[in-house]
Amino acid sequence: MIMRKMAAALLGATALTGAGLATAAPAQADTVIGIFYLNSNHGGSTYTITAGGTTSCTTTTTDSNFTSGFSSAWNDQASSHRGYANCDIKVYEHAGQGGASLPYYTSISSYGVLNDQVSSARYS
Amino acid sequence: MRARTGVSGVAAVAAILGLAACTGGDGGDEPPELGTVPTVKSSADLPTLPMEQYVFSGDDLRTYTQAGAVLSRRCMERFGMNWISDEDATRDLPDLTVDPTRYFTIIDARTAREHGYGDPGADGGDQQEKTGGSYEPTAAERSVYDGSAKDVTDTAGRRLGEGGCAAESDGQLEKGGVKGIEPLKVGNEFYTLYGEVQRDSRVTEAFEKWSECMKKEGFSYATPLDAANDSEWASGGDTKAAISVATADVACKQRLNTVGTWYAVTEAYQRAYIDEKAEHFADILATKQSLVKNAANVIGGTA
Numbered sequence: 225m226i227m228r229k230m231a232a233a234l235l236g237a238t239a240l241t242g243a244g245l246a247t248a249a250p251a252q253a254d255t256v257i258g259i260f261y262l263n264s265n266h267g268g269s270t271y272t273i274t275a276g277g278t279t280s281c282t283t284t285t286t287d288s289n290f291t292s293g294f295s296s297a298w299n300d301q302a303s304s305h306r307g308y309a310n311c312d313i314k315v316y317e318h319a320g321q322g323g324a325s326l327p328y329y330t331s332i333s334s335y336g337v338l339n340d341q342v343s344s345a346r347y348s
Numbered sequence: 349m350r351a352r353t354g355v356s357g358v359a360a361v362a363a364i365l366g367l368a369a370c371t372g373g374d375g376g377d378e379p380p381e382l383g384t385v386p387t388v389k390s391s392a393d394l395p396t397l398p399m400e401q402y403v404f405s406g407d408d409l410r411t412y413t414q415a416g417a418v419l420s421r422r423c424m425e426r427f428g429m430n431w432i433s434d435e436d437a438t439r440d441l442p443d444l445t446v447d448p449t450r451y452f453t454i455i456d457a458r459t460a461r462e463h464g465y466g467d468p469g470a471d472g473g474d475q476q477e478k479t480g481g482s483y484e485p486t487a488a489e490r491s492v493y494d495g496s497a498k499d500v501t502d503t504a505g506r507r508l509g510e511g512g513c514a515a516e517s518d519g520q521l522e523k524g525g526v527k528g529i530e531p532l533k534v535g536n537e538f539y540t541l542y543g544e545v546q547r548d549s550r551v552t553e554a555f556e557k558w559s560e561c562m563k564k565e566g567f568s569y570a571t572p573l574d575a576a577n578d579s580e581w582a583s584g585g586d587t588k589a590a591i592s593v594a595t596a597d598v599a600c601k602q603r604l605n606t607v608g609t610w611y612a613v614t615e616a617y618q619r620a621y622i623d624e625k626a627e628h629f630a631d632i633l634a635t636k637q638s639l640v641k642n643a644a645n646v647i648g649g650t651a
Contacts, residue, residue: 278413309440
């Protein structure tokens, strides 16, 4: 697993500043809606996702407020997350919110079988 | 002979300098030189990493977020609409700085004894109740905020600008900053270094010694990351087994100063990366300072 992470880090070296922007208003004054962690139990390096402007998720998880992918360096890397701005996060195996998924969690300490497999997320 | 030697010497020095210039962030062959290696017995012994000065502190983020809410509401009210309050906007803010207790996996003996690899800050459950805000914007309000509303004018008869109130707020907060900088995501830039550091021979040697130490304690892991991410902990990092491994993990790290070496190499790679992209990081710092200053002026009523 670690070796795979290292390889991905190398491949992603050209995409250092990319991604992390959820599909929301194109503003730069952002709100953090989620932080993903390389390791289980919210450990190691982090990847922050923001949405444009002063915003938050709604009070239910029956709607989808934002979606995001990951930079190439962070594809198939995350193992846990925390949601912010009232957002619960549902992670997916494939890009574009496809493949296997987990339920919505505000905070999850391990993706279990989806550790190092997550490629996109939905925020609600 | 002498002259040829001199030329070769210059070429050799140039080659060395060339190599040195390739250190750190771009995967060159020559690893960056280490600074002081701290003795790390607990997370309190960890010095600040170079990246931290570019990341918003908790206070910075609160000021910036509150100012964004003030400016957003100020704009929305001109269109007869409401928006998210300061309290709602700032209720659930993250810490964007490096968590010293978890960045280098587990460090503190007490945490290991009490929580194993579990996160003490997890509040006992993963699926939490959504707290909700006291105010949830309507679809009409969201469309004015993001600029998708058509033919909307404010109380003075002015049309909604491109990008709506979000863009108007941004414009005021970003005065004096550098375009294209995303201050809340600066930490994302350092991810690739995390992997490079783990491949550095000084870290792999430290991990090998740690692995030998763990073997003597009866556990087989190649690196501290393998122990922290053991799939056995997927259903809970605070089991009896996890606590046993975590306790041995921390003891070995303390005995060998594994985290001290890991930190020193990380510090060296981050320093080299920042030096290599000096202009970019100068822009980040200027933008961060400008945003925080503008935000403070908004909250203080002078902007």
